[in-house]
Amino acid sequence: MPGLTHYLVVSALLFSLGLFAVVTRRNTVAILMGVELMLNAANINLVAFNKYAAPGAMQGQIFALIVITLAACEAAVGLALVLAAYRTLETVYVDEINLMKW
C-alpha cells in the first residue's frame, strides 16, 4: 500500500524536474511549463496530506482547487506577458530579453 511518503517522494521529484526546467530553459513558454509542473507537485502534496494527515477535513482539497485556479490565472497572465514581450522584442528567449540590463 503506498503511504504518505510515497506521494511526497513523487511530488519532490516532480517539483525538482519543474525547477530544472525553470532554471535551464531559454524559452519563456517552456519556463511556464516548468512552473506548472511545480504547482502540480504542490497539489499532490496538498491532497496527500488531506487524506493521510487530516482525513476529516476538506481543506487540502479546497486548497488544491485554489491552486489550480491560480495556476490558470498565472498561465493566462504569464503567456500574455510572453506575447507582449514577443511583440516588442521579437524573441521569446529569456536571455535575449535583456533591455533592462543596460
Add this chain to the structure above:
Amino acid sequence: MGWISDVLRAIVGTIIIFSAVAFIAVMFGVLLERKISAWMQSRLGPKHVGPQGLLQTLADTIKLLQKENIVPARADKVIFASAVIVVPLAALLDYVVIPFGTTRSGPLIFRDLNIGVLYFAATSSLVVVGILMAGWGSNNKYALLGGMRSAAQMVTYEIPMGLALVTVALVAGSLSTVTIVNGQARLWYIVTQPVAFLVFLVAATAEVNRVPFDLVEAESELVAGYFSEYSGMRFALFQLGEYGEMFAMAAMAVTLFLGGWRGPVLPPVVWFVVKLYALIFVFMWVRWTYPRFRIDQMLNFSWKILIPVSVLNLVVTAFFAVVAHR
C-alpha cells in the same frame, strides 16, 4: 478472487461499448447521414451494397483497411501518430457515464461515477488537445489553420455547455447521471429547462464541428480541416472520433433533458435509442438546412448571446430552485 471477475466485466463492458459505438452508432450514423442528405436533396443515396445500401459503410471501411498508410515526409511523426489515438479515445471515454437503460438489477451503465457530468465535460475537453496535435503534427497549412480554428471554436462553446450542465446539476442536486435520470421520473427537464436544452444542443453542434459550425473543416477553403493529411484507416479513425462524439453529445442530451431511458410501454433501452436517433436526426436536419457561419459570427454567437443567456438562465433557475422554493 473477486477482482478477476471485476476485471473481466470491465473488459467485456468496454468491448461491448466500443463495438456498439463503432458499428451501430458510427457506421450506421454515416449511412444515415448519406441517406438523409439524399432524401433532403431528392436523391437516392447509396443503394447498391447490401439491401438498400445498408452495407455501404462496412464496404467503405474494408476498403479503407486496405489502403496504404501514408505519413507525409514533413510531418512530425510522433505527434502525427498519437493524435489519431487521442481524438477517438477521448470521444469514446464519454460513454462511461451514459446510462443506456435499466434492468432489474440496476441501471445499464458502464460506471455511475459520483462526478458523472464533470467527467463528461472533462473528457470531451480532451478532444481539443488531440485536434491541435493533429493540426500541428501534419505540418500542412490547411490542417494547422483548421486545427487552430477548431480549437478556438471548441473551447469557446465549452463554456455555454458547462453552464447548461451546471444548470441541470442544480435542478437534480447531483452530478451523477443516473440520479439525474431518476430525477426526471415525473417531468423531463426539457419542460422546466428549455433554454438550457437549446444552449446544450447548439454547443454540442459546435463541439462536434458540424454545420453550421463547420467552418473549421470547410471543404471549399480548408480541404478537410485538421485531418487533411490523414488518409486510409487514420481518416476512418477521425471519422469514428467525430461521429462518436456526436452520438455521445446526443446521448448526454437525452440523459440530461429527455428523461434518459424513461418512457411508457417499450423497454427502456428502446426508448433510449429512439430518443437518441431523434436527436441525431435533428443534427442532420440542421446540417442540410443551414449555411455556414463565418468565424467572427461563430465566436460572437457564443460570447455575446449564448453565454449571457445561459448565465441568466442559471441565475433564474437558482432563484426558483433555492429561494422561491422555501
Add this chain to the structure above:
Amino acid sequence: MTGEAIAFYILAAVTLGSAVVVVTSGNIVHSAAALVPGFLGVTGLYILLNAEFVAGIQVLIYAGAITVLILFAIMLTEGGTGLGGRQRNEQALVGATVAAAMAVLLIIVATRTGWTAGGGTLPPYTPGAIGQSFLRQNILVFEGTSIVLLVSLMGAIMTARRED
C-alpha cells in the same frame, strides 16, 4: 502487491516520465504535448487519494484548458519556426545540480519526518462535501477567487492586446 500499489507505481512512472520529456525535449511542441499524459498521471494519483472531484477539475482545467492555452501561445510566438534554436542556457549543469540537490533535500525531509497520521475514518469526498466546505467554512476564499479571476482576466487582456 495490491492493485492500489501497482496503480500507484504505474501512475508515478507515467507522471515522472512525461515530466522528463517536458523538461528535456528540444522541441517545444513535444514538451507541451507531453504535459497531457503528465497531467493525466497526476489525475490518477488524485483518484488514488480519493479526491475524485479534484481529479475531474485537474483534467478539465490542466489537460483541457491550460495545455490549449500553452499550445496557442506557442503557435502565436514562434510556432515551429524556432525549432532549430538552442533550448537550454549555459546553466544546464548548475541547474541540474540545484534540482538534484532540491530533490535529495525534499526526499530526505519527506522520509525522515515522522508525519502524524490523522485518525478517524475517511469520509467520502463527494462534490457535495466540497460544496459544503466551500460555502460554509471557506466562503471568503470562494469570493476572493472570483476577484482574482476578474483581475487576471483584465490584466491579461490589457497585456495581450495590441495597442492601437
Add this chain to the structure above:
Amino acid sequence: MLLDWGYVAIFALVGAGMVALPLLIIWLISPRSDYPQKFETYESGVPTIGQAWSQFHVRYYLFSLVFVVFDVEIIYLYPWAVVARSLGAFAFWEMLVFLAILVLGLAYAWRRGALEWT
C-alpha cells in the same frame, strides 16, 4: 469509489488498444509503394512552399484567455450546484455575488474588444 475508477482505467486501456488495433492491421496488410510525390504535403497539387508552422494572430490567444477564466469559474459552480438547494437562500446570494463579478469580467472583455474578431 476506487473500484469505479479501476473500471474507467480499464476502459481507457482496452479502448486505446481497440483504437490502435486497426492501425496494427493496416500496418500488417496495407500495400507499400514508394515514390516521393506521395509523401508531399497536400496543398491541392501545387508544390509546397515553406513550412506550415508559422506565427498566428494574437486574437486566438485573447479568446482562449477569456475561455480559461470562465472555465475556471465553472469549476466552482459544480460543487455549488450540488448543495445549493440544501443550503438555501444564503448559497444563492453568495453565488450571485460570484457570478456578478465574473459577468463584470465578461463585460470588460466585451468593452475592450477582446471578443471582436478583427
